[in-house]
Amino acid sequence: MSRVIPSLKPCNTGETCAEARGVHVIVFFVAIYLISVGTGGHKPSLESFGADQFDDDHPQERKNKMSFFNWWNLGLCCGLLLGVTVIVYIQDHVSWAAAYISLTAVMSFTVLVFCIGRPFYRFRKPTGSPLTPLLQVLVAAFAKRNLTSPSEPDQLYEVFRSDKTQGRPLFHTEKLKFLDKAAIIENGQTSAEKQNPWRLSTVTKVEEMKLIINMIPIWLTTLPFGICVAQAATFFIKQGTTLDRKITDEFTIPPASIYALAAIGMIFSVTIYDRALVPFLRRVTKNERGINILQRIGIGMIFSVITMVVAALVEKKRLNLVRENPIKGSVSMSVFWLAPQFLIIGIGDGFTLVGLQEYFYDQVPDSMRSLGIALYLSVIGVANFLSSLLITVVDRLTEKGGKSWFGKDLNSSRLDYFYWLLAGITGVNLVVYAFVASRYSYKNVKKTNLAVSDCYETIA
Numbered sequence: 001m002s003r004v005i006p007s008l009k010p011c012n013t014g015e016t017c018a019e020a021r022g023v024h025v026i027v028f029f030v031a032i033y034l035i036s037v038g039t040g041g042h043k044p045s046l047e048s049f050g051a052d053q054f055d056d057d058h059p060q061e062r063k064n065k066m067s068f069f070n071w072w073n074l075g076l077c078c079g080l081l082l083g084v085t086v087i088v089y090i091q092d093h094v095s096w097a098a099a100y101i102s103l104t105a106v107m108s109f110t111v112l113v114f115c116i117g118r119p120f121y122r123f124r125k126p127t128g129s130p131l132t133p134l135l136q137v138l139v140a141a142f143a144k145r146n147l148t149s150p151s152e153p154d155q156l157y158e159v160f161r162s163d164k165t166q167g168r169p170l171f172h173t174e175k176l177k178f179l180d181k182a183a184i185i186e187n188g189q190t191s192a193e194k195q196n197p198w199r200l201s202t203v204t205k206v207e208e209m210k211l212i213i214n215m216i217p218i219w220l221t222t223l224p225f226g227i228c229v230a231q232a233a234t235f236f237i238k239q240g241t242t243l244d245r246k247i248t249d250e251f252t253i254p255p256a257s258i259y260a261l262a263a264i265g266m267i268f269s270v271t272i273y274d275r276a277l278v279p280f281l282r283r284v285t286k287n288e289r290g291i292n293i294l295q296r297i298g299i300g301m302i303f304s305v306i307t308m309v310v311a312a313l314v315e316k317k318r319l320n321l322v323r324e325n326p327i328k329g330s331v332s333m334s335v336f337w338l339a340p341q342f343l344i345i346g347i348g349d350g351f352t353l354v355g356l357q358e359y360f361y362d363q364v365p366d367s368m369r370s371l372g373i374a375l376y377l378s379v380i381g382v383a384n385f386l387s388s389l390l391i392t393v394v395d396r397l398t399e400k401g402g403k404s405w406f407g408k409d410l411n412s413s414r415l416d417y418f419y420w421l422l423a424g425i426t427g428v429n430l431v432v433y434a435f436v437a438s439r440y441s442y443k444n445v446k447k448t449n450l451a452v453s454d455c456y457e458t459i460a
Contacts, residue, residue: 004097044373069358070274077263088254130367137201137209140182156183158203170207171444179206208365221433224426226383228304232345243335265346293359294437300352305426311341312419322411
């Protein structure tokens with residue numbers, strides 16, 4: 001609307017806008033925030049809903065669910081690839097209005113397809129707030145903080161239910177034992193009668209609380225990876241604007257389209273991982289997943305370190321060209337010098353980002369799976385804020401030292417130093433992550449007749 005309706009346009013047709021109309025700014029930002037609100041509800045809900053279509057107790061469906069996240073992200077990357085190529089081309093060569101209308105038509109079509117499939121979907125029955133049982137565990141554990149924990153976990157309170165809507169029962173673990181006090185049966189209580197959940201929690205509820213607490217170190221140690229990913233959509237693109245983007249005399253690659261290389265890297269990574277690496281690793285490790293989720297995430301983090309090193313070396317070469325010829329700058333350097341760093345970060349995304357989605361979906365309590373995907377999205381969101389904060393801090397510190405690493409343009413900046421800093425931060429964080437992952441205990445699910453540990457070992 002802000003590009004089609006005359007009264008909502010930034011200024012009159014044919015004019016160069018010195019300042020956009022106030023009504024245009026309001027409508028534009030309302031649209032942007034509506035997208036943010038819609039994405040915040042759509043992304044975690046739709047992905048977890050898709051994964052819920054597979055039955056964890058059915059062997060083949062269980063394997064299919066392991067591939068679901070790979071193919072989900074492959075589809076997203078294909079959409080991204082079209083967005084930064086076809087849509088960007090329409091924006092540059094037709095109009096922004098035509099691009100927006102195209103995207104609106106596509107989204108309308110996807111909603112229609114989603115609604116058509118409604119009769120075939122599996123739905124989970126709502127079980128109330130997933131946060132209430134966690135709070136009940138904390139309250140019960142605090143109320144019984146002075147009691148002595150029993151020597152055997154069998155003496156703790158548990159109720160077995162065959163109804164899947166109540167969640168799958170979990171094995172007791174030895175970590176965070178102070179929470180076990182929430183499941184201690186006090187004098188006068190019997191396991192047969194209905195108990196006050198604010199005074200007595202089941203072992204399963206206690207273990208679900210432990211799962212959430214155990215996720216905090218993993219969440220924190222994945223933030224530096226998210227900071228590296230943020231550079232691909234910001235500084236990497238900005239680097240591309242200073243390089244030679246001409247393919248022919250008549251065609252120049254739009255700066256935003258360079259990001260397609262990251263999407264290509266992720267598509268390649270996900271396809272090879274799902275179709276070649278997983279079948280091979282299943283035979284070698286005898287693990288249904290091939291490798292554990294945290295191992296997959298760690299491999300992607302290694303790629304992020306390599307990305308920052310390569311980006312620093314490429315930027316150093318670009319700055320050398322600028323110093324040799326300040327007038328011409330780096331326009332003699334092909335934009336495809338950026339291809340390695342885009343492809344490597346894309347490959348890393350195929351390991352870490354997909355692994356994080358699977359991890360947060362699989363390891364949260366069964367009733368919190370949508371919130372689990374939201375936790376994954378929070379890694380990306382918080383990492384973007386941290387990236388901005390880090391840039392601000394580095395800018396002020398280096399400015400006090402004589403010259404800021406972030407000048408008025410890239411040619412007067414030292415992005416290569418910043419990339420080396422990120423490589424160092426991510427490298428140190430990788431060591432911390434490896435330590436945290438090695439001590440992590442995966443969700444340990446009880447089945448009706450057979451106890452399994454969700455195809456995980458006790459170490460990462």
